[in-house]
Amino acid sequence: MNDTWSVPGYAEVDVLGTGGFGRVVLAKHEASGRMVAIKYLRAEFLADARIADGFRHEAWLLSGVRSPHVVRLFDFVETPQGAALVMEAVPGVSLRALLVAENVLEPEAALAILKGSLLGLADAHAVGVVHRDYKPGNVLVSREGESKLVDFGLATLDGHNGLTAGSPAYMAPEQWAGQPGVPATDVYAATCVFYQCVTGHRPFEADTSEQLRALHGGAPVPLDAVPEALRPLIGRGMAKDPAWRPATAGAFVTELEAVARKAYGKNWEKRGWKRLATSAAALTALTPLALLTTAGTAAAPVAAAGAGAGVSVGTGTGTTAVVAGKIAIAVAILGGLVAGGLVIFSPGDDPPAPPPPLTVALQTMSGRDQALPITYELQYPQVSGGPDAGVRQRLNDALRAPADKRLKSIRDGVSGNLERVKEQGETVAMHSSARVLAQTPGLLSVRYDHDLDSDVLGHTTWRFPEALSVDLATGRTLGPKDVFRPEILTPAGMRTLTQRLAPHTRNGFCTVPTVVGDPERQVSIDAAERSGGGDHVPAATFGFTDAGIEFEVLWYDLGCATAAGNETVVLPYAELGDLLQPKVLTMLGKPVSSASSSTAPKTSGQAGAGTTYTNSRFGFTTRVPAGYTASSWVPENGEGQRFTNAALGATMTVWGTNSPQPPAGKLAQLIAAEEGNGGRVTFKSADSSGYTVSGYQGDGKIFYEHEAVGAGSAAGLRWVYPAEHKKELDKPVDDTVKAFEPGDLSRPH
Template identity: 45%
Template sequence: MGTWQVPGYSEVRVLGEGAQGRVVLARHDASGAPAAIKYLSERLCEDARFRERFRGEADLLRRVRNPYIAQMWGLVEAPEGAAIVMEAVDGASLKEVLARQGALTPEASLTVLKGSLLGLAAAHEVGVVHRDYKPANVIVRGDGLSKLIDFGIAVDAGEAGRSGTPVYMAPEQWRAEPASPATDVYAATCVFFECVTGRRPFTAEDQRALMNLHLTGEIPVEAVPEPLRPLVSSGLAKDPWGRPAGAAAFVSELESAAAAAYGLDWEGRGVRALAGAAAALAMIFPLAALGMAPAGSGAAGAAGTAGAAGASGAAGTAGAGSGTVGAAGAAGGKGVLGVVGAKGATAIAGALVVTGVAGGAGYYAATGDDKPRPAPTPSLSFALAAHRTSLGNPPLQGTGQIVQVKGGSNAALVKRINDALLAPVNSREAEYRRAMTTFNATASAASVKAAIRLSGPRYVSVRYDFELRSKEITHASWNRARTVTVDLKTGTTFKNAAEMVTPAGLTGTGVAGFSDLVMKADASRTCLSSMRYGPADFRNEAVIFALWPKELEVIVDAPATTAAREMACGQNSVKIPYDRLTTFLKPEVLAAIPYKPAPAPTRS
């Protein structure tokens, strides 16, 4: 397996190696066009979980097409190995530029930030958060155009975790809270600060001290020129709701500040400065060194291209990048996707298709398409917001987190979505208040914790976990979770789980089949491992659902079901892959979820 190579390409040199695999520069045999190919390591290829993650990397970002992002043109998989074929970008990483050049001019720094934000905005538009924006993941070409690479730890907006590079991680990443477009805005602002000043906004001798600075440290705005301080303050806000809603919104603020401070031609000067800084590193451009660079994209064309970019502005720069990508794709027949970097390769693809291969092996090719795409509309961003309320006398003090959205172009729709997301919390707190009256309870407190399960493109699905603290009302049944799934096109919700289920799924046979799936998924052998349900359980909230990107979360309130299990069972949950629910869930629900069934290889 270690010698397996993507058919039709010849390896030229290794660009980088790591625990997960290697990235090589390759040449397409038929056309001579360059490509960068990311191979999954032999060891990881033998692990089905890592193979699935590798596919997921392509699946997650398959819709992104933007001149400021290195494009992926193929995911190739065979029994012997797996690889992602990418556009070969000739240039130097921003990390290398800063190491050699030190601080950049404000105009050059703003140009880098704008290019990266435009790339991030394209990802945010389809619900993807990069989570690892840093100088090493930005490639500056000889013409001054920058490209964003390495989406290896990218996630759907709303997924939580502490993955990232610590010096650029947003406060919510340190707290393992859900990632949102504002998370990438924070990292991009950290890098912008580094470009302008030559140093990072926060440094410390150990990781705990670094975390505290990102969580509570004062933003060092005095280190940047006065006109840029509002950008830095906004982008590095500790609360994600205090930052621009996403990269697209931040671009608008950037352009206004840049034009006011440095004149309308600020971007032309910035592109020329970046081209000069990159040209000084032309000796390390991998394609130029091997005579494989496309005309005008490497060191040889740096000065002329930079001048043209300076004259034509942002549109000309973007056009040049797009044209280079298109040329590489045409030359390579099926298209090639490549990223230059020590560890990374980005997986940005079109729809996954299956092609037959001689000998019966299956190759999964993720192919890009060149169909015109509609102009992007402002995207919605999802984040946790603080929740505080006080109801009645004696009061019920409510605290915790709720999910809210920002952005978009329809304020009325955003309000409907936010009202729908808040409704389960309001309803539960109203139930608590009525119970306090019934049981003559003293002052009590309720808390809510929110978790975003799915954040687009069609639905946002949220789980809320509650806790009531009351001297008089103490039974655990008051703390049961609730879920809400909102249609982002209409602002409407599913009233109950039954509205997601096909008519056949609600028959006795359909419910029995679903019960079997729950039992099989209940690895911990809770009360669910022997329960049977009735159709009414899906209407009375004894069974509730939360949508995940690849699985359905099923939450069962055992005492409330028609099986009427003992109260000790409480609420339990399992997750079932959508592949097993194709006849149970409504087709329109499955069609709107960004999961892709694993295709079976065709045989020739």
């Protein structure tokens, strides 16, 4: 092996740079006359498996990033004589050269460079690649007024460890610690470079690497030298904890643009690039890249003829002009020599290795608040691996959110009691621990326990558990509507859930006083019954365990005495089958029963004792309790049925109509009619899919009405019954509400 070898089909024009591992040259593609940049690995390093593999890895990652803000890879070539990357040649200079020439850049120019390179990082992050070595020397500024990223030699796939290496002046704290590279790692480095652009010096400087590690890891960012308008932006980008930085480069661009417009006006970017283009052109004129003014520049080589061996590396637009458009995981480097001794990329050969499996590990964020007397140690899960970087990011954002929210609430609490905290001479210490309740291929459920050491914030309501579950396929948090069947998210459904939970609690659901003369009211799990109301959803967070759903019930939040504290209540899966969405049962690996999947047989026609009624025209279905007599009931432009129990004074009416009204408008009409007749509405809800309303009629009877509304038709159910028979009617009403299915609402019938 020797260092005189060159890629067949290219003629070297000039040397652009040299380094410890090789050299970069400007070369002309002999067949087309196009100019390219070729990065050669020194021949002696091909014998070092670690270095050679790293060079191949750089090519593999770079080939997957297609972006106007990242230098394109055209070919990777390896022979027994040497290895090289054939890349786009950019007529411009490095940001490092610009800083040597100008020392400090105008804020608009620095912001323009930062935005362009962040967009390049965002495109890399989108295919799961973290650069890990963002520095001035790896940012090219062109004469046309744009910036491009180069050199992915230290890049890793998002969430995977690489070497504990980089450029020390710009390395994030987690990179110093050898932790996996994440998009926020690149955000930190880019912000350090931006700091240098606007101040003329790096944010931290030291004589030894250990001193530099300590400064990046623990010292506050010296913001006094930064223009005031840019300080929040730099403070965010250089947060010690990656979770406190913008999660992605794309998110940081959004923040940057808002800051730039506010501080420098809507034309800030145009002014910045105009200044940069002038400087870049002047410096480029002093380099071999000035040749690109007259020669071809960034077009892919047309062909690369093998010297002496008659080897064809590519045809048409070149082998990797096609490859460059593929994401990294779709490209494989062949293990053996092919095509007469050349190793090239081939997207059609062996399939890529499968993505690493998704794994979960607990992380701890600890530190001291810089503005308030608070210390914190917060634990949360973090996932790595899996096939989709976007899903992985959503999962980690969701799993980190309880810790972030907790820290914010304590900050707000201390801020509101700051004088008392200072008088006590207290430093509030907060702790949160996390543990995985359950993990299946489709679902992850986690419990967080929040604690606090403080005399000022000493109330028990500052100490509580909470649970969170996420869909591992989409990254979404699973809320009540994702978990429970629609009919359970109703007044009757929440009563059913309360009844099933009660036997599993220590003392049952408490009762609370009402107005003088009325019996005490028993609280329930229904969030709509709390002060302030809301949707009919469980007023407790919940997570999944092997045994059942674990509800974290805060009794004081339901209206019980604050001394009641909180309780973990587990409802076994045997009592949940008919309450949960079939999809959730499948995610949990639990059998989907006919009750939970609504596949129980139905009959059509008049109701008998304890039958199911299905309307043959509109297709709506409900359960009819025993002892009810059927009669016809005809709404406008539709048909229905009324079922009556004369002994109980109860009626249930079901209907379908081809005259659907907007749910909000129909709800308003109902409320006006009930209240106009002396009635009282205790719950109301409406969205695009329908409305639900309940309360007391003017004659004192309880009513409940729900109508599902579609584009072509609507179907509804209404119960009316005396309040004195509420207890004996609770179950029949629950059963019919759960069983009601509206049919096809997308068309008229």
